[in-house]
């Protein structure tokens with residue numbers, strides 16, 4: 001079997017080519033096509049589009065929680081600098097151990113609604129991904145992250161006692177705490193007002209830059225990513241029949257430098 005891990009100088013964090021995902025429910029069929037999608041180290045890449053165009057489907061595939069129906073090339077930088085995993089081969093070989101290790105090590109994930117475990121304090125939530133990796137975070141690391149996300153004083157509270165914005169900030173701290181090189185965020189500011197959304201995005205971007213973490217952020221709010229993202233992708237949807245739609249993901253020209 002060919003090696004599924006290789007060392008490549010200046011490798012992208014994510015490289016996708018020729019991806020197709022078909023999702024069907026009863027009579028209706030949705031097809032996502034991604035001819036090419038690349039995230040370079042340290043870049044912030046926005047994925048924008050209307051509801052139902054396939055943004056979360058794309059993010060879930062990158063997060064290795066959804067299998068592509070077909071893919072010509074799918075590589076993810078796997079945590080160690082310069083090392084790249086051939087995800088297409090891992091899926092083809094059904095190598096669940098390697099996929100689990102990549103999920104644990106390669107990225108942090110922020111959901112629309114935080115997804116904090118309600119029975120753990122904010123501090124315990126932030127420490128969880130590192131614990132799963134068998135590492136202990138220093139208190140200085142946890143307190144530093146909390147401070148830079150405006151959560152000082154919240155660490156020993158339970159998630160239920162935080163505002164929605166504070167929960168999202170805690171989820172960002174949790175996603176970054178184990179020092180992944182890629183942060184995946186699915187509409188991280190969907191549940192807060194515009195001013196809070198901007199402030200959370202600013203803090204997420206600043207922290208990602210300080211920690212040299214690349215970010216893929218899904219949003220339907222173009223205003224939120226203009227002047228922030230280094231690159232953006234959007235979707236063109238074609239209705240092939242009443243029940244069959246195809247959405248093609250391409251670079252969003254003119255939105256980002």
Ligand SMILES: Nc1ncnc2c1ncn2[C@@H]1O[C@H](COP(=O)(O)OP(=O)(O)OP(=O)(O)O)[C@@H](O)[C@H]1O
Nearest residue numbers: 023024025030050051052053054055056057058220
């Ligand atoms: N479990 C499922 N089974 C079949 N089709 C699904 C399923 N979940 C979603 N879909 C379809 O896949 C398409 C893409 O959904 P997806 O959630 O990726 O869109 P989205 O752009 O993230 O939307 P939103 O902005 O509303 O979250 C939609 O047309 C949806 O109807």
